[in-house]
Amino acid sequence: MAITINNLYFHYTPNEPVLTDINLEINTSTAIIGQNGAGKTTLAKLLNGLLKPVKGDIELDNLNTRNHSTAKLAHKIGYAFQNPDQQLFHNKVLDEAMFGPLNIGLDKKTAKANALTALEKLGLQEYSNENPYDLSLAERKLLTIASIIAMDTDIILLDEPTIAQDHQGIEKIKELILDLQKNKLVLVISHDMDLIVSTLPKTLVLTEGEVLIHDDTIKVFSQPEILTSAKVLPPAITQLAKALDWSETILTKEEFINTYRNR
Ligand SMILES: Nc1ncnc2c1ncn2[C@@H]1O[C@H](COP(=O)(O)OP(=O)(O)O)[C@@H](O)[C@H]1O
Numbered sequence: 072m073a074i075t076i077n078n079l080y081f082h083y084t085p086n087e088p089v090l091t092d093i094n095l096e097i098n099t100s101t102a103i104i105g106q107n108g109a110g111k112t113t114l115a116k117l118l119n120g121l122l123k124p125v126k127g128d129i130e131l132d133n134l135n136t137r138n139h140s141t142a143k144l145a146h147k148i149g150y151a152f153q154n155p156d157q158q159l160f161h162n163k164v165l166d167e168a169m170f171g172p173l174n175i176g177l178d179k180k181t182a183k184a185n186a187l188t189a190l191e192k193l194g195l196q197e198y199s200n201e202n203p204y205d206l207s208l209a210e211r212k213l214l215t216i217a218s219i220i221a222m223d224t225d226i227i228l229l230d231e232p233t234i235a236q237d238h239q240g241i242e243k244i245k246e247l248i249l250d251l252q253k254n255k256l257v258l259v260i261s262h263d264m265d266l267i268v269s270t271l272p273k274t275l276v277l278t279e280g281e282v283l284i285h286d287d288t289i290k291v292f293s294q295p296e297i298l299t300s301a302k303v304l305p306p307a308i309t310q311l312a313k314a315l316d317w318s319e320t321i322l323t324k325e326e327f328i329n330t331y332r333n334r
């Protein structure tokens with residue numbers, strides 16, 4: 072599974088570039104970070120074919136997004152929207168979760184089984200017969216994710232999955248991201264640095280429509296000047312270790328404790 076991006080340029084309005092010249096090969100699960108307006112969601116919509124490149128090409132394995140409809144690309148990539156209200160449109164939770172699988176041609180029985188499994192993974196099974204609009208924002212956000220993983224695509228793209236989540240919701244999403252990576256390429260747009268360092272091996276930083284760096288997460292987070300120029304703060308535990316003048320880059324609580332014990 073791989074995403075290849077060559078000379079990608081995109082604008083909504085001529086002469087107002089949003090992505091300028093993106094070249095990327097993504098074959099390992101990756102976090103996408105960058106300040107508001109950097110172009111993360113635009114890139115996500117280009118990846119799943121909702122938007123088409125103005126110049127350049129995006130290939131998902133060997134499918135060029137220019138040559139295929141969003142419906143066709145949905146067999147390959149599932150995109151959970153940043154804003155659930157732009158994604159959800161059924162009046163029953165189960166129907167919402169079954170829509171994706173049915174839409175890519177799975178039979179009704181398989182679609183229902185996939186949907187129920189996905190709802191269970193996100194802790195939403197008891198809401199199967201509810202109207203999505205009776206759920207909280209946090210639950211609707213989890214429903215967008217369930218609806219996408221129910222399609223079981225090779226590539227999964229989650230746009231700000233931890234929005235509105237409490238600690239329990241975040242832990243559920245962490246577990247899910249780790250689990251999905253076992254056999255899928257997972258891309259996660261997020262401002263949640265703790266989530267990123269504990270789940271995603273690679274990180275891509277977008278600034279003003281360009282790739283600032285795409286490298287191992289640990290390498291990206293050990294270069295504070297890169298994060299500063301992307302207006303991103305490292306995790307609190309990383310900042311604490313830095314404030315203590317430790318030479319090691321600490322990304323998680325566990326690393327902090329181990330390093331402290333060994334000093
Ligand atoms: N539908 C749209 N029409 C015009 N401009 C847009 C649209 N969506 C986003 N933009 C602009 O494109 C830029 C990148 O936005 P976006 O991709 O949403 O960034 P991010 O997800 O990183 O916050 C911003 O300047 C934003 O205002």
Ligand SMILES: [Mg+2]
Pocket residue numbers: 111112113153
């Ligand atoms: Mg966005």
